Structures are given as structure tokens and as C-alpha cells.
Amino acid sequence: MPTKHHGPTGTTASNPEPDPAFLRDSTGSRLYRLHLAGAGDVDQLTDLERDVFQTLWPPTNFAREIKKSGQAVLVATVRPGATPPPRSERNSSLVERVVGGIRTLANSNADNARNGDRIAGWTVVWFVAGEAHIASIGVAEPERRRGVGELLLLGAIEAAAINDCDELTLEVRKSNDAAQALYRKYGFNAVGERKGYYVDDNEDALIMTTPDIREPEYAARLAGLAADHARRWEDAGSRFERC
Numbered sequence: 554m555p556t557k558h559h560g561p562t563g564t565t566a567s568n569p570e571p572d573p574a575f576l577r578d579s580t581g582s583r584l585y586r587l588h589l590a591g592a593g594d595v596d597q598l599t600d601l602e603r604d605v606f607q608t609l610w611p612p613t614n615f616a617r618e619i620k621k622s623g624q625a626v627l628v629a630t631v632r633p634g635a636t637p638p639p640r641s642e643r644n645s646s647l648v649e650r651v652v653g654g655i656r657t658l659a660n661s662n663a664d665n666a667r668n669g670d671r672i673a674g675w676t677v678v679w680f681v682a683g684e685a686h687i688a689s690i691g692v693a694e695p696e697r698r699r700g701v702g703e704l705l706l707l708g709a710i711e712a713a714a715i716n717d718c719d720e721l722t723l724e725v726r727k728s729n730d731a732a733q734a735l736y737r738k739y740g741f742n743a744v745g746e747r748k749g750y751y752v753d754d755n756e757d758a759l760i761m762t763t764p765d766i767r768e769p770e771y772a773a774r775l776a777g778l779a780a781d782h783a784r785r786w787e788d789a790g791s792r793f794e795r796c
């Protein structure tokens with residue numbers, strides 16, 4: 554992932570207006586935000602994807618992607634000059650509460666990256682027949698190991714729940730240990746392989762899938778992860794707030 558092998562089929566959901574969940578510092582000003590991408594994010598997204606996936610061809614047409622129904626493009630933006638939590642050396646609620654968060658945000662007015670915020674990472678999620686497929690996820694190299702990948706994944710899980718999906722699935726390069734570690738942390742398990750999935754070098758992909766995200770066991774795990782994620786930011790002198 555990402556790959557150009559597949560596209561969403563049978564779209565069922567509409568892409569709501571640009572929105573957002575927020576990370577605020579203790580004085581209430583924004584630190585990191587998670588929101589649905591808007592037209593003003595397209596240039597940064599295009600540049601960031603090129604930096605993160607250098608062999609990807611053709612590049613994603615974000616201007617088109619953000620308008621499509623049946624999918625969501627989420628971006629994590631960082632306030633200029635914000636001090637992020639320290640890099641990791643090594644996210645409240647049950648799904649319903651998380652869902653409540655993003656629903657509220659989806660109705661709010663977004664001031665997105667156009668206001669000078671820098672995009673730290675993005676994810677594209679397709680909603681197909683009760684399953685959410687993470688088509689791509691990436692974080693700018695200088696922003697990695699600070700929880701932005703987790704923030705995006707939490708957003709993807711929220712979006713999946715909002716769109717009545719029971720599970721999330723994705724493909725990941727067999728050699729991509731960092732991404733696999735992130736997915737395993739959030740309960741994804743390897744359920745199969747796709748031989749030669751990546752067109753640039755013919756590398757195989759692992760297929761990874763969550764359990765049913767509405768099962769109490771998974772919801773409890775998610776609540777614990779969301780709380781840990783929030784605490785990590787608070788420990789760094791910041792507050793993580795989902796509106």
C-alpha cells in the first residue's frame with residue numbers, strides 16, 4: 554500500500570464536509586488536528602505523498618479523491634511552531650464515543666491547511682460493502698514516532714464505524730516492519746498474502762484485517778489505545794481533545 558491495483562467499488566457513503574478532531578495544548582490552542590481533507594490541502598498532500606512514496610506512479614489525484622463518495626481522505630495537520638510530544642523509542646472511548654467525536658467534527662467549519670498548518674500525515678479510506686479499506690497512510694519523516702500514525706489510524710477506525718463498516722483491511726509490504734507494527738498495535742492480523750502486489754518491484758503484500766470493530770473486546774482495546782495516546786500528549790504538556 555499504496556498500490557494502483559485496486560479502486561473502490563460499489564461506493565455507499567458520502568464524503569462529509571471538511572471537519573476535524575483536535576489536539577490542543579494546555580492553553581487551548583491547537584497542536585495537531587485530524588480533519589477531512591479539503592481542496593486547500595491538495596498541493597501539500599501531493600508533495601507529501603511524493604516524499605513518502607517515492608516510487609509510486611501514477612501519483613494520487615487528491616483533487617479527485619477528496620470529492621469522491623464512498624471514501625474519506627483524512628489529514629493530520631500541525632500548527633506552525635507547535636512542540637510535539639517526544640518521539641517514541643519503542644486513543645475515548647468505545648467506538649461509539651469515538652464516532653460521536655468525528656460526527657460532531659464533521660459538522661463543524663474546517664479551517665484546514667489553507668490557514669498555514671502543515672500536513673503531517675494522511676490516510677485514504679474506502680468504504681466498500683461493510684468493510685473499510687485503508688488505501689494509503691503516510692506520515693512526513695520528521696513527524697514520525699510521535700503518534701501521528703496512530704491518530705490517523707484512530708480516525709480511519711472512526712470513519713469506518715460511521716460508515717457502518719464492521720472491519721478494516723489493508724495491504725502492506727512484507728518488508729514494512731514499521732507499518733506492520735502500527736497495524737498490529739491496533740489489532741490487525743495477517744490473514745493472507747498477495748504475490749507481486751507492488752508494481753514497482755514486485756514485492757508481495759500481506760493482507761491485514763481487524764476483528765469486528767463493534768465487538769466489545771475490540772472496542773475495549775481501542776478505548777485503551779485511545780486513552781494511552783491521549784495521555785502521551787498530556788505527558789508532553791499538551792492536551793488531546795476530540796470534540
Ligand SMILES: CC(C)(COP(=O)(O)OP(=O)(O)OC[C@H]1O[C@@H](n2cnc3c(N)ncnc32)[C@H](O)[C@@H]1OP(=O)(O)O)[C@@H](O)C(=O)NCCC(=O)NCCS
Nearest residue numbers: 554641643691692697698699700701702703731732734735
Ligand atoms: C508507518 C507510519 C505511517 C507510522 O507513522 P508514525 O507516525 O511514525 O507512527 P506512530 O508514531 O503513531 O507509531 C505508532 C506505533 O507504530 C509502531 N511503529 C511506528 N514506527 C515504527 C518503527 N519505525 N519501528 C517499529 N515500530 C514502529 C509502533 O508500534 C508505534 O507504537 P509505539 O510508539 O508505542 O512504539 C510511518 O512510518 C510512515 O509514514 N512510513 C512510510 C509510509 C508507509 O510505510 N506507510 C504504510 C504503507 S502500508
